[in-house]
Amino acid sequence: MPFIAPWTGENVPSPAAMATRLGRAGYGIGYADEYGIADRVRGALWVRVPVKPGAGGPLLGRxxxxxxxQAMTHMLCQGCGQPTVGGRADQRHLFLTASATGRPVAEGEKTVSPPSCAGCALEAVQEGLPSGRRYVAVLVEHAVVWGVAGIVYSPHTLAPVLRDVGNEFTLVAYDDPRLPWTLACREVVALHGCTAVDLRDLSERTPA
Structure with a gap:
């Protein structure tokens, strides 16, 4: 069971009531019963989700x-939840992302996929992905916090703004003026110092 996957007992409850709030960055969305630091990180309002790991059955793919x-902030493996810091002699992190084309990860590319340890990455590659998608792997020197992926709300109607077809969420940087109007659902990092990894060479120990 991947660390970042939810369980059926963690089904998201009915959305909390939204309201317009005046914050440090000006007006934006907020919960009517906002808890402060429990609901906001770096000024972004986060979606509320139950935390009951192990309750019910696993929801793989979610x-x-x-x-x-947590995995992005602390560089935890998305599979086993263990720290990836210090896992390699060169202190780089292994990121495994799904791709429709197999194109290598570009310098500065943004991702919502946390890092992986070598063992979990190997297991994921062996299990594969649904037809038409494949994994690409990259060793990264620095994963820099960039912003969030979430739902942007209209300042005028408090209704969600339509997203591009095929995109579940909108990427919003922490310095984007839309941030106060965004309900964050994923942490986004920018990958720097990227070296592509050939999946054929991926083994129990990632290449140094």
């Missing part, structure tokens, strides 16, 4: 918002 953010 992502638990809080554990995804």
């Amino acid at each position: 992502i638990h918002a809080l554990r995804q953010r």
Whole structure:
């Protein structure tokens, strides 16, 4: 069971009531019963999700918002939840992302996929992905916090703004003026110092 996957007992409850709030960055969305630091990180309002790991059955292929953010913040493996810091002699992190084309990860590319340890990456590659998608792997020197992926709300109607077809969420940088109007669902990092990894060479120990 992947660390960032939710369980059936963690089904998201009915959306909390939204309101317009005046914050440090000006007006934006907020919960009518906002808890402060429990609901906001770096000024972004986060979706509320139950935390009951192990309750019910696993929902493979989905992502638990809080554990995804924890994995990004602390560089935890998205599979086993263990720290990836210090896992390699060169201190780089292994990122495994799904791709429709197999194109290598570009310098500065943004991702919502947390890092992986070598063992979990190998297991994921062996299990494969649904038809038409494949994994690409990259060793990264620095994963820099960039922003969030979430739902942007209209300042005028408090209704969600339509997203591009095929995109579940909108990417919003932490310095984007839309951030106060965004309900964050994923942490986004920018990948720097990228070296592509050939999946054929991926073994129990990632290449140094």
